[in-house]
Amino acid sequence: MLGVPQGPVYVIGTNFTSDAQVLLDGAPASFVMVEGSTQIEVQIPDSYDYTVATHTFVVKQASGTSATLTLSVYAPEQGPQPFVAIPGFDPSAGDSSNLTMCDVNGDGLADAVMPGPSFNNYAVDFAPPNFLVVMHR
Numbered sequence: 001m002l003g004v005p006q007g008p009v010y011v012i013g014t015n016f017t018s019d020a021q022v023l024l025d026g027a028p029a030s031f032v033m034v035e036g037s038t039q040i041e042v043q044i045p046d047s048y049d050y051t052v053a054t055h056t057f058v059v060k061q062a063s064g065t066s067a068t069l070t071l072s073v074y075a076p077e078q079g080p081q082p083f084v085a086i087p088g089f090d091p092s093a094g095d096s097s098n099l100t101m102c103d104v105n106g107d108g109l110a111d112a113v114m115p116g117p118s119f120n121n122y123a124v125d126f127a128p129p130n131f132l133v134v135m136h137r
Helices: 046-050
Strands: 009-012 021-024 032-034 039-042 053-061 069-073 100-102 111-114 122-127 131-136
Touching: 009 053, 021 039, 046 069
Parallel strands: none
Antiparallel strands: 009 039, 021 053, 032 039, 053 069, 100 111, 111 131, 122 131
8 A cells, every 4th residue: 555664575485495586577676585495575665655556576596487476556545434423322312222323314414313202402303104313403
């Protein structure tokens, strides 16, 4: 993800040798440590942290070249926000087992919908079938 430090990365595989070299986007990585025949540690360049792109990894050694792996650095996107307001309920007001939060009047704020008596400081409308629509003023 963009802005999050990427390195180090561990390349897992088999039959790595001490001459293994990791190529990042075709260029040799500046720091490579072969940590046995199944793992290589690679430091990702800091520039990868700040650029949206897809990068390639290849391990090259005397016995051959690995398949290409990819690393995608992406910009996060805000997900949907169903309500702008934080729903709340006063437990002393009654049974909350039938409490529902929804945007009844389309103002983008959460409205409490539940059966029961009216509350002080709230506008109360009756909606079928015998439910109260409670909207904070």
